[in-house]
Amino acid sequence: xxxxxxxxxxxxxxxxxxxxxxxxxxxxxxxxxxxxxxxxxxxxxxxxxxxxxxxxxxxxxxxxxxxxxxxxxxxxxxxxxxxxxxxxxxxxxxxxxxxxxxxxxxxxxxxxxxxxxxxxxxxxxxxxxxxxxxxxxxxxxxxxxxxxxxxxxxxxxxxxxxxxxxxxxxxxxxxxxxxxxxxxxxxxxxxxxxxxxxxxxxxxx
Numbered sequence: 001x002x003x004x005x006x007x008x009x010x011x012x013x014x015x016x017x018x019x020x021x022x023x024x025x026x027x028x029x030x031x032x033x034x035x036x037x038x039x040x041x042x043x044x045x046x047x048x049x050x051x052x053x054x055x056x057x058x059x060x061x062x063x064x065x066x067x068x069x070x071x072x073x074x075x076x077x078x079x080x081x082x083x084x085x086x087x088x089x090x091x092x093x094x095x096x097x098x099x100x101x102x103x104x105x106x107x108x109x110x111x112x113x114x115x116x117x118x119x120x121x122x123x124x125x126x127x128x129x130x131x132x133x134x135x136x137x138x139x140x141x142x143x144x145x146x147x148x149x150x151x152x153x154x155x156x157x158x159x160x161x162x163x164x165x166x167x168x169x170x171x172x173x174x175x176x177x178x179x180x181x182x183x184x185x186x187x188x189x190x191x192x193x194x195x196x197x198x199x200x201x202x203x204x205x
Contacts, residue, residue: 001067003031007084014061015093019102022046023054027063027082028109032068034079055080063087107185114183121181137180144192156186 009015017023025044030034037055041048058064059080068079085107089099127133147155163182 001065001081001083003082004084006086006088007063008088008090009093010090011061011098012093012098014063014087015089015096015098015102017057018063018087019098019105020054021048023058024093024102024105024109025112026051026054026058027087028062028083028113030058030080031085034081036077036079038077065156108186110183110185114181117181117183137178142193144189144194152186198202 009018018027026198028039029040029043035043037048038054040046041051044051045107055064059066064080064082066078067081070077077086089096089102093099124137129137134136144153145155
């Protein structure tokens with residue numbers, strides 16, 4: 001099965017199904033590669049019966065599908081995979097509470113998967129090359145920006161374009177390329193995490 005890049009969710013029932021935190025966790029794994037119910041049960045530390053229930057719900061609303069069956073030791077192993085690498089609500093579903101809940105949960109799961117990537121990456125991934133961080137083959141930072149919504153959208157568009165540009169750059173020999181994990185989240189917040197500048201300003205008055 002060839003996964004779609006994005007699936008537009010047209011049904012309210014589809015949106016409601018993926019707003020469940022457990023199903024979001026399962027989808028994150030099934031986006032990456034096919035799994036059996038037993039494999040998901042082990043990874044998520046949940047009973048197989050509960051996993052199979054959620055798999056049936058996800059399959060019922062065409063969010064995952066059976067991609068392979070394998071007979072092993074007299075048992076039939078069923079492998080499921082997400083039909084797309086991303087799921088976006090249709091315009092008529094955007095203002096629903098379930099949409100906000102599902103979107104927030106998907107961000108939480110992306111961050112959780114990033115943590116797993118960090119913990120399972122090889123030691124060499126975090127070996128500093130020099131005292132200059134710009135020479136390191138790793139990157140980790142947080143930044144709070146004061147922007148207009150238009151500036152923010154311009155930034156996110158340029159960021160996506162940059163990722164596509166470097167991914168499809170044919171100037172480097174394939175044999176010299178390594179595999180890097182890149183993750184980013186960005187969203188509006190109510191208050192800055194660090195208020196040092198404002199506090200210093202008050203102290204100086």
